[in-house]
């Protein structure tokens with residue numbers, strides 16, 4: 001089975017180069033002003049050019065209004081929108097039609113019952129992402145480096161297209177792959193030396209850990 005790997009929160013050419021060299025299938029840009037990973041749409045548009053033909057460029061937004069989304073789509077030309085807020089199924093459908101782009105809807109989870117919240121989005125969202133709930137007091141809906149109990153994903157339909165996110169790093173990604181066997185994974189703070197500062201060496205180390213885990217499973 002192929003495994004999609006999204007490196008999120010890219011802000012520099014060096015981090016982008018490391019993500020692509022490692023074999024990222026997706027690269028993500030954060031358009032949430034309070035995030036240390038925020039980039040301007042035009043800068044994301046410049047950075048994402050390196051990914052063209054190699055990885056899908058994902059615009060991560062949080063309950064963004066149409067005016068901001070228009071600016072992001074025009075400036076960055078994403079391949080996909082990631083909706084990381086409280087967007088309703090109707091809003092997801094509206095944005096798909098407005099921009100003609102696939103949408104990945106994020107749901108924050110902490111227990112098996114949370115998984116049920118995908119139901120109204122099935123047939124509307126193109127893909128799902130399961131992320132941990134933000135810790136109390138966090139200003140960020142994602143990018144908190146917090147993991148959830150990956151075993152709750154084993155109750156999902158086998159064909160569901162999703163990414164596992166939240167608190168991944170080189171040390172724990174093998175466990176995540178073994179326990180949940182997800183079709184995709186997403187990482188941000190686990191490959192940073194400080195909030196918002198991607199470390200190319202940590203990105204390389206993460207890809208190495210993924211390869212080792214997959215080789216071990218195949219053996």
Ligand SMILES: O=C(O)c1ccccc1N[C@@H]1O[C@H](COP(=O)(O)O)[C@@H](O)[C@H]1O
Nearest residue numbers: 008035142143144145166167187188189
């Ligand atoms: O990373 C952010 O700052 C962020 C801000 C607003 C919405 C989403 C954000 N990040 C997303 O959360 C995942 C998980 O992050 P982490 O690996 O736990 O640090 C990240 O990959 C983004 O998709």
